[in-house]
Amino acid sequence: MNINLTLFAQMITFAVFVGFCMKYVWPPIVKAMAERKAKIAEGLAAAERGHQEQALGEQRALELMKEAKVQAADIVGQAQKRATDIVEEAKTDARTEGERLVAAAQAEIERETNRAREELRERVAALAMAAAEKILQKEIDVDTHRAIVDDFAKQL
């Protein structure tokens, strides 16, 4: 337990150790720790930002959905209107067609009636002629009185 040269040897050793630690050991470790600290802070900030962005996105999605609903309702309304229009149009078409058919049928009936009347008239004229011929066989010449008979037949 004597104080001897070991004292100085220990002092030098100590100084060398401290110098080595200060140059090669401490700075890289502390730097890495500071870097990690910064990284963690950055990560936390990014998470916070992500959170906000998510909230924002959700809000936007809600807005878009609302808009889409309105649009869908619009489209449905338009479609219904168009459907009503089509039905209306179809009804009008059908009515027109029906009227046309009725008109055609009436015209046909009229034509038939006219034809029948004409025939009837001719028949009556022929009958009247035949009757008149029989009654007036002698004094009436068919050829000379034809005009009269026809005139008569027309009045029927």
Added chain:
Amino acid sequence: MSSSELMTSQEYIQHHLTNLTFGYHPEHGLGFAHDSAGAAAMGFWAINVDTLFFSILLGGLFLWFFKGVAEKVSAGVPGAAQNFVEWIVDFVEDNVRGSFSGKNAMVAPLALTIFAWVFLMNLMDLLPVDLIPYMFGQFMATLGADPHHVYLKVVPTTDPNATFGMALTVFFLVLYYSIKMKGVGGFLGELTLQPFGKWGMPANLILEGISLLSKPVSLALRLFGNMYAGEMIFILIALLYGGGIVLAGTAGLLQFVWAVFHILIITLQAFIFMVLTIVYLDMAHQHH
């Protein structure tokens, strides 16, 4: 214990408290001291080889391990070794930030070196007292030396040379930074102009001088005293092993209890040395 069977208790204790000293003996010439008287006769120009060897080995171990981690340190997810190193670095940095208000890049590495180095040197105290000295004695015996005269102290902090070496280095740093920060005049003023003002200069100088000089002395002696006393108790407990089965059993229990308690002491002493160094350097940096 085989070597101690031939010794008295006093010789056994003496044997354990003697350093392996290499130096120039006035009568025997250059060589290792054969006993404590021989070591004392060598005077100042001798080296405690065991203290130097174990302190450099342990300091080298600390720096090798920490350097290895520092070389492949990553800011990403740390491995087990890096985690451990960062835990200690963080602990030291916290203490420095808490106690040191100035700006000096040297203080934190200094504190880390003190804490780790002193802790490792103290840790040697937990090895069984005879383990390494006995193995070393047997080894030297094969080389022809008498194991009774082969000394080895494995705990460098039980050698005042080691503790004073560190304390004096810290003291010189305190002086250096005191003068660097305050100038020679400022430092001398601090020594002589308080607490009693300029008319009480001699009293001031005595008070402040004692306060300044007591820093390295208390730093060194506190560590040395604690470790020396702890080592002594381990040696005394070891003596009990030779006293029959009951005493040996008691010794085993005592050794365990004291070792557990000593874990606290070695950590605490390393911590105190580090914190006081930081505080002294902080005082050196402060302006009044």
